[in-house]
Amino acid sequence: MEIGLNHYLILSTILFAIGLVGIMRRKNLLLLFFATEILLNAVNIGFAAISHYYGDLTGQMFAFFVIAIAASELAVGLGLLIVWYKRHGTIDLDTMTSMRG
Amino acid sequence: MEKYLYIALFAPLVSSMFSALFTNGPKKQFVGIIASLLIFTAFVSSSILLTHILGGGEVVHVEMMTWMHTGNLYIPFGFVVDQISVTMMMVVTLVSTIVHVYSIGYMDHDKGFNRFFAWLSAFVFSMMILVMSDNFAGLFIGWEGVGLCSWGLIGFWFHKDIATWAANEAFIMNRIADLGMLIGIFLVYWNTGSLQYDIAFPAFANLDTSTLTMIGIFLFIGAMGKSAQFPLHTWLADAMEGPTPVSALIHAATMVTAGVYLVIRSNELYSLIPHVGLFIASLGAFVALFAASMALVNRDMKRVIAYSTLSQLGYMFAAAGLGAYWVALFHLMAHAFFKALLFLGAGNVMHAMHDELDPFKMGGLKKVMKGTWIMMTIASLALAGIFPFAGFFSKDTILEAAFAEHHMVIYGVLVFTAGLTAFYSFRLVALIFHGEERYKIFGIHPHEAYKFMLIAMSPLLILAMIAGVFQEPFFNMVEEILGAMEYHIHSHVTVWIMLVGTQVFVGLAILFAYKKYSSWSTVPDGSSPMENSFIYKLLYNQYYIPFAYEEYVVKPYNEISAMMWEVDKKVVDASVDGIANIFYTTGEKTRDMQSGNLSTMLKWMVAGTVGLLSLAVVFGLAARYSDEILAILSGLGV
Amino acid sequence: MFEAVAFYLFAFLTIAMFYITVTTAQALYALTALAAGMIFISAFFFILGADFLGAVQIIVYTGAVMALYAFGMMFFDTTRDVKEKNGNKFIVVSLATLAAVMIVAIFMAPIVSTNMQAFYPAIEGIGNTQMVGVVLFTKYLIPFEVAAVMLLVAMVAGIVLAGKKMDLSLTKMSAAQIKEIEDKDKKVLS
Numbered sequence: 001m002e003i004g005l006n007h008y009l010i011l012s013t014i015l016f017a018i019g020l021v022g023i024m025r026r027k028n029l030l031l032l033f034f035a036t037e038i039l040l041n042a043v044n045i046g047f048a049a050i051s052h053y054y055g056d057l058t059g060q061m062f063a064f065f066v067i068a069i070a071a072s073e074l075a076v077g078l079g080l081l082i083v084w085y086k087r088h089g090t091i092d093l094d095t096m097t098s099m100r101g
Numbered sequence: 102m103e104k105y106l107y108i109a110l111f112a113p114l115v116s117s118m119f120s121a122l123f124t125n126g127p128k129k130q131f132v133g134i135i136a137s138l139l140i141f142t143a144f145v146s147s148s149i150l151l152t153h154i155l156g157g158g159e160v161v162h163v164e165m166m167t168w169m170h171t172g173n174l175y176i177p178f179g180f181v182v183d184q185i186s187v188t189m190m191m192v193v194t195l196v197s198t199i200v201h202v203y204s205i206g207y208m209d210h211d212k213g214f215n216r217f218f219a220w221l222s223a224f225v226f227s228m229m230i231l232v233m234s235d236n237f238a239g240l241f242i243g244w245e246g247v248g249l250c251s252w253g254l255i256g257f258w259f260h261k262d263i264a265t266w267a268a269n270e271a272f273i274m275n276r277i278a279d280l281g282m283l284i285g286i287f288l289v290y291w292n293t294g295s296l297q298y299d300i301a302f303p304a305f306a307n308l309d310t311s312t313l314t315m316i317g318i319f320l321f322i323g324a325m326g327k328s329a330q331f332p333l334h335t336w337l338a339d340a341m342e343g344p345t346p347v348s349a350l351i352h353a354a355t356m357v358t359a360g361v362y363l364v365i366r367s368n369e370l371y372s373l374i375p376h377v378g379l380f381i382a383s384l385g386a387f388v389a390l391f392a393a394s395m396a397l398v399n400r401d402m403k404r405v406i407a408y409s410t411l412s413q414l415g416y417m418f419a420a421a422g423l424g425a426y427w428v429a430l431f432h433l434m435a436h437a438f439f440k441a442l443l444f445l446g447a448g449n450v451m452h453a454m455h456d457e458l459d460p461f462k463m464g465g466l467k468k469v470m471k472g473t474w475i476m477m478t479i480a481s482l483a484l485a486g487i488f489p490f491a492g493f494f495s496k497d498t499i500l501e502a503a504f505a506e507h508h509m510v511i512y513g514v515l516v517f518t519a520g521l522t523a524f525y526s527f528r529l530v531a532l533i534f535h536g537e538e539r540y541k542i543f544g545i546h547p548h549e550a551y552k553f554m555l556i557a558m559s560p561l562l563i564l565a566m567i568a569g570v571f572q573e574p575f576f577n578m579v580e581e582i583l584g585a586m587e588y589h590i591h592s593h594v595t596v597w598i599m600l601v602g603t604q605v606f607v608g609l610a611i612l613f614a615y616k617k618y619s620s621w622s623t624v625p626d627g628s629s630p631m632e633n634s635f636i637y638k639l640l641y642n643q644y645y646i647p648f649a650y651e652e653y654v655v656k657p658y659n660e661i662s663a664m665m666w667e668v669d670k671k672v673v674d675a676s677v678d679g680i681a682n683i684f685y686t687t688g689e690k691t692r693d694m695q696s697g698n699l700s701t702m703l704k705w706m707v708a709g710t711v712g713l714l715s716l717a718v719v720f721g722l723a724a725r726y727s728d729e730i731l732a733i734l735s736g737l738g739v
Numbered sequence: 740m741f742e743a744v745a746f747y748l749f750a751f752l753t754i755a756m757f758y759i760t761v762t763t764a765q766a767l768y769a770l771t772a773l774a775a776g777m778i779f780i781s782a783f784f785f786i787l788g789a790d791f792l793g794a795v796q797i798i799v800y801t802g803a804v805m806a807l808y809a810f811g812m813m814f815f816d817t818t819r820d821v822k823e824k825n826g827n828k829f830i831v832v833s834l835a836t837l838a839a840v841m842i843v844a845i846f847m848a849p850i851v852s853t854n855m856q857a858f859y860p861a862i863e864g865i866g867n868t869q870m871v872g873v874v875l876f877t878k879y880l881i882p883f884e885v886a887a888v889m890l891l892v893a894m895v896a897g898i899v900l901a902g903k904k905m906d907l908s909l910t911k912m913s914a915a916q917i918k919e920i921e922d923k924d925k926k927v928l929s
Contacts, residue, residue, distance in 0.1 A: 003746045008783070011750050013839045015757055020835030022761030024704050025828075030808070030815060031766065034773050037804070038757050041780050044796075046843070052787040057874045060789050061882075064875070067799050068886040072893030074804055078811045079900025085814055097697035707834050714841035721845070 008049030015042035029081055029091040033074065040070045102153055102161045106182055109146035109190060110229050112139045113197075117222035120215055128214040133205040136218040140201050140225060144194035147187065154187045155578055162235060169238075176296055181235035184579045188430055189232035189362055192437045193355050195560070197225045200350040202557035203445055206550060207346050207452065217257060217344065224250035228355050232362060237286045237296040240363070244282065244327065247356045248275045254351060255343040267339040274336045278326020285319030288312070302369040310374065317370055317377040320363060328360030328414050331388050335647050337411055341403040345448030348403060353410045353444050354437035361417040361433050368426045368583055375424070379508075382422025386514040389415030391644075393521040397528075398640045400625075401458045402447055405529055409484060410440055412522060416499050419511060425502035426583045431575055432495035439483035439491055439565035445558050446477035450533055453547035454540060460532035461624045462543060467534040469547050472555045474534045476562050481530050483565040485523035485607050491568035498572075500603065501596075516603060520610040527614035535619040542624070745786055753779045766812060774805040791868040 019042055022035030044063045051059025085091050116139035120132050150161065161182040169176040182190070201221060208214050227250055231243025249272075256268030290296055292312055293304035305313060324330070329337035340352050351357070364371060364381065371378050389412045396408035413436045421429035453470060454463060467474040483490035486497060496519065503512040540547065549555075631637055642648060694705060723730060756776035760769045777800040784793035875883055899905045909917060 003743050007746060007750075008787075009843050011753070011783075013843045014754055016839035016842065017832075017835040018754065018757045018761055020707060020838055021831055024700070024707060024831045024835065026761065027700055028766065030812065031761075031769055033808070034760050034769055037773060037800075038760065038776070041777065041800075042839075044792075045780060045783055048784050048787050048789050048792060051789065057870060060792050060871060061874060061879050063789075063792055064795065064871075065882060065886055067795060068890060071799060071804060072890050074807060075890075075893040075897035076900070078807060079897040081811065082814055082901045091815060093700045094698060096699050704831070704834070707838055711834055711838045711841060714838065714845065718841055718844055 005049055005053040009046055012042050012046035012049070015045065018042075027093045029084075029093060032093070033077055033081075036073075037070060040066055102150065102158070102182075103163050105146040105149045105153075106161055106163060106180060106233070107165075109143045109150065109194065110180065110226070110233060112143040112146070113222045113225035113229060115139055117219050117226055120219035120222060123215040124213075124219055126215060128212070130205070132215045132218055133201070133208075136222050137198065137201040137205065140194065140198045140222065143225070143229070144191075144198045147190040147194045150182050151187050151191055154182065154184055155574065160184075173294060174290075176236060176238045178239065179235035179297070180233040180239075181298070182233065184582045185362075185365060185430065186232045188434060188575070188579070190229065192358075192434050193225065193228050193232065195564075196354040196437055196441045197221070197228075197350055199557050199561055200346045200441065200445070203349075203448070203554050204344075204346045206554040206557075207448055208344065209551075211344075213257060217254075220250055220253045220257065221347070221350070224254065224351060224356070228359075231359055235298055237289060237298075237301070240366075241282070241286060244323070244359065245279065247351070247359065248272060248279070248327075251275075251340070251351050251356055254347040255340045257343055257347065261342070264342040267336070267342040271336040271340050274333050275326045278323050278333055281319045281321075281326070282323020285316055285321075285323060288316045288319060292316070298366070302367075305370050305373055313370065313374050314377055317367075317374045320367060320370070321377070321381060324360030324363045325384075326360070327363075328357050328418070329411055330360070330384060330414065330418065331391060332646070334388065334392070334411055335643070335650060338404045338407045338643070341401070341407050345403065345444060345451055348407070349441045349444030349448070352407065353440040357410060357414060358417070358433045358437065361414065361421060361429055364418065364421045365426045365430050365433075365583070368421075371421070372424060378422045378424060380422070382419045382503075382508065382511055385415040385418030385420075385422055386511045386518075387415070388412070389419065389518045390514050390521070391415075393518045393525065395640055395643050396525040397521060398637055400461060400641075402450065402460050402529060402533070403444075403458055405460075405525060406440070406443055406447055409443075409522060409526065410436075412518060413440065413484075415518075416496060416515065419515060420499045420502055423502055423506050423508065423511070425499070425506075427576060427579045428495070428498045428502050430579065430583070431572065432499060434575075435483070435491040435495040435565075435568045438561050438568055439480045442476055442558060442561040442565050443480040443484065445554075445561070446473050446480060449473040449550040449554065450477075452550055454545055457540070457543070457545065459624075460529055461539065461621070463533045463540050464536040464621065465534070465538035466540075466547060470534070470549050472549060474530075476555075476558060477534070478530055479562060480565055481526035483568075484526050485611060486519055486603070487523075487607060487611075488604060489566075489569055491565050494569035494572050497600065497603065500599065504599065516606065519603060520606050523607040523610035524614045527611045528618050531615050531618035532621060535615075537620075537622045539622070539624055742786060745782070749779050749782045749786075752776075753783075766815075770805070770808055770812065773808075774801055777801050777805070788867060790866075791871045 016039060019035050019038035022038060023032060026032045026035055044066055047059040047063040047066070049059075051057060051063075081091055088095065116136040119139070120136050123129050123132050153161070163180050165178040165180065167175075168178045201218070204217060204221065208217050211217065224247060227243050227246025229243070231240055231247060234240045234243060252268045252272040255271055256265045258264045259268075286296065289301050292308055293301040295301050295304070305316075326333045337352060337357065341348055343352070371381070392408045392411035392415060396405045396412065399405050399408065413432070417429045417432050417436070420426075420432060449470065450463070450466065450473060451458065453466065453473075457463070479490065483492040486492040500512060500515055500519075503515055625632060639645070694701070753776050756772045756779060759772035760776065763769050763772065778797060781793040781796040781800075784790070784796055904920075907920070
């Protein structure tokens, strides 16, 4: 059975959905970061697959930049997380209610 | 010449602005002086323009700037000084200069001294716009401006309920009439495509009579309101609640003649529709008689003069309606002089009598107020039309015009009214200045007005005496633009009989008034048989018209308003509140969304993303398959 | 055949790992599962012929990102169970699925509807790494440099945020002050 672009895209969809579920149900900020990594990787699979099946390197290029962004987001995010933890002793999402309307 | 035009137009505005700066402060003498000087400047400029026009100079026509320019509509701020407007400018600036100077004395002890000059000068500015505009839109601005200033000045003593009531009455009645005027202006634009006089009037010749009749009637409705013609006349008598200089300037000399000015300005229109003209003339004659009859018995000095104004406006409309536009304009001018004089004299008397208005409580004032007595007597003579004063020339020409046009009923009414005019004017003079000093019962110590007030009035006195000599030059000036014709009655004998007959009739009326009232000794208390007669009551209550308005217009209107208020509460308010409530409840219900819980927010964010994405997908599909969708829709018969 | 087997195998493994990541109550399990998932994803890149991307995926994610997470977790109390939200699971899952399907649909729409032309077609006989290098340093040079700057900024930001005494400027302090601070630190350590 030939594996086509659709297979990869479906896989990408499933992984993206798992990432979104994680984003919505996780309360621990660190685990929330994990979920965002899943999202980014799901998209990366899609990019790489499209790049392969159309013989175009643009998809791979985008995947590289996504990885770069993921890395920098992580660096800043973790830094902020640590600052927050030092101040409040917790990284529970429910405790962050200063934006209450 | 444009320079003088702008000076004449804007000096009153500057004066008004300047005075307005001090409205909150205490009385400042220099405000009145500077305002008077600025108005005098406008008067000088107008005089220069008049000599220019009289000398056969060209009509001054300027376009200051564009006001509206959209599509086919083009309305500039344009001003024109031609024979008609220069006459009006002269009347307005001359009378207002005198009234300004007079007011310095009259308002001497008033708290609103500075405010008074701000309003008064603003009125002059509006009036100048009204008469100088070269299009209907500008005329309408001035029209509304004088209405506003009239409101502010009638209600100048706003702490008096009656004054505010009278101000509102005048304003509302004028709004009713202005609606008609506005419709007339719209019709002009609709049918001719322009509001400029010099474009619209020539275009009237190509319109059919019914359209022209409509335009003429609607414009005349506006004129009726401003000039207080029947049935919109009641506000003028009530407007006498304002300070007397205001009555002299606005409600005698200038603003109320704006309606006459409108008819004269639109003479090219009214010449095309003589049947409307005849209606105007008939209404004018009727109002002349109607107002004069009410003036016969009234016991309020200012109201008597107001009714006489009304009556004289009737004369002007009668003349204008018969096509004798120049006669109407001439009477307007002459009337402005002697009527302003009469009012200012009445103001002096009021001052002397501590705001007492009932002439039956005066009497014998000629001993203490000699100057005022002479002025008012001469003004009354001019009003009555006695040779050689101003009224003789203007009023007699109106009578001749009516006679020459073979409208004998109008002629008869006007002659009879002339007799009534003479009677009530001299009834007033006799009661105020002659006979016993009845005021002593009331413990009043009258005194003559300031000398400078009398000096300020003297130009009016002179003009009231000699204005007749201007008839020839005036005729020559306006002949060109008003298509004027002199009214020649073929037989010289007839002319002489008419002249002498009228004079004798008027003279007899004066003598009768003197005989009856100059030795009056009591203050009527409503017990004499004459006062209880039906006619006296009818006239004294102004034919019960204000009563009828109150009973059959105001009260039903109030009731309808009360009813509508209920409707408003239940329908309009309820729906507005309902809409507001929807937002309130939505906000209350959706408040939980903004719990500040980031996890919930993330969920909402995802939900929003899904919503937007589905929109994108739907529209993308719709765009992609638009042809197919259209085919399906047309198949369904949409 | 081999390709299909590899695809299904790794698809299953990836999904399983990520599922564990988002559902487990143990932070350490989640971390481990995420690291494993990242490595399995690189397998897809190798299958798809994007060798360089696969290598980068392993190095960056498993090497750098996971190590950072591991260090980060040392700050936090990760031994106790993570409390989860007890929301409506149906809503969460359906929203996630819908959003994922939509995104894919939008990405697919231009591919399906028109014949897409390759901007930078892969050339036969040249290795993937070489190709990537050529494209990256010609067509995407500026984004590449920007990404480099961004990483630098992120690095600085991370250090500033996480580091100690970052509000002090040693260059502006006198030698005595620095000495004082050092002494204080030594006391704390000893």
